[in-house]
Amino acid sequence: MTRQVPHARTTAFLDRSASRRQLLIGLGAAGLLLGIGSFRDRAFAQGLDPEMVLNDPGSPVGGNAKGSLSIVTFFDYNCPFCRRASTPLSEVVAADGDIRLVYKEWPILTEASKDGAVLALAAQWQGKYETAHTALMAQEGRADAAAMRSVLEATDIDIARLDADLKMHRKEIEEQLTRNLAIAEALGLQGTPAYLIGPFLVASALDKAGFEQVIKDARARAEEG
Template sequence: MKRRALLLTAAGALLAASLPLFAATPDVSPPAGTSTPLDVDALLNDPKTPTFGNPKGDVTIVAFFDYNCGYCRKSLPELERLVAEDGKIRLVYKDWPILAESSVVAAQLALAANFQGQYLAAHKTLMKLPGKSTTERMSEALADAGIDRARLAKDLKAHAGDIGALLKRNNAQAEALGLPGTPVYLVGPFKVAAALDYQGFKDVVEDARKRAAER
């Protein structure tokens, strides 16, 4: 995808310096015509949200995705490759299951796996499964990936309230931002509603760093 053909919009306003770790932060103003409030700190720093990469990175990327989204399946590995190679990106995963009931199940399983430190393993496994897989198929695949299936079931039950609350917060944030669907990536001050390849992500991160340097 050509760089300037992206669905990429510059932020209307940057956040104040109250978040010094984030040299470039996303456009978090509610879309015109809406009054849904957005908790910016929860968007960027929710302690329950799986977050990887460099915790002190100079660019934060917030990824809204659905495990049944083909575009998400295509672009997320490219993003994860860039995060690993760049070394200065903080990546926040926002499970936003909006496409099917199985999307909700997949998100719940991935977040439950986080309680045993296996979110990434679950995430990568679920991304590779055929769309709208059954709960049993997902559970079997996670077990094959080395995730403790008995503990997974236990954590699903014990932490159902926390998992459900997190998914509701993610949905509220997506609605406050007026997101059109998945995937959406908040890259520094840019909002990208497109499935990018490696170079596309690299270009947007470069633009975010340039924008930060101009501040």
């Protein structure tokens, strides 16, 4: 996980099971589970509507748009841990078939990270957001602005239309990124990647087994009411 100094609150687990902690530790990263209640309290305190996390109309949505479980992913295209976790997350969402995946572009590492985020969001207007997202996540090494654009030019995205949509919708895109930043701050996130999986906030890069386990726990918690 790419992050700053750990926030004191992120050391608290709602789920205290040794097996869960062992799962996350076994993945080679500091796994952190926080309850959504804490997030809602902080969000309201800062004047942020928690529903905007799940239902912001500007946030791209993948998977099953009507899925019974939502996963919100916060990421940066220059974050190596985000890249590593991107493929297993996509595989789990596709195999499950009942997950709604909400993308939150959070470009915090480099100026080029924002260039990539802006281009990906502009691709929404031609229905190619996930094409752009997948291509940008497949990059290796630290990508500059030229590399971000080049990787999209190698896809079937209409670049001329992308540029036109970017020009037309630049204000909307900037506002979307500002909202994402506010949400991340309300959550107390310290870096990328981070995932809101049902009632859990996971501040860790997970592998396929890790995502599957937290998804299972999220559904079990929902059944408990």
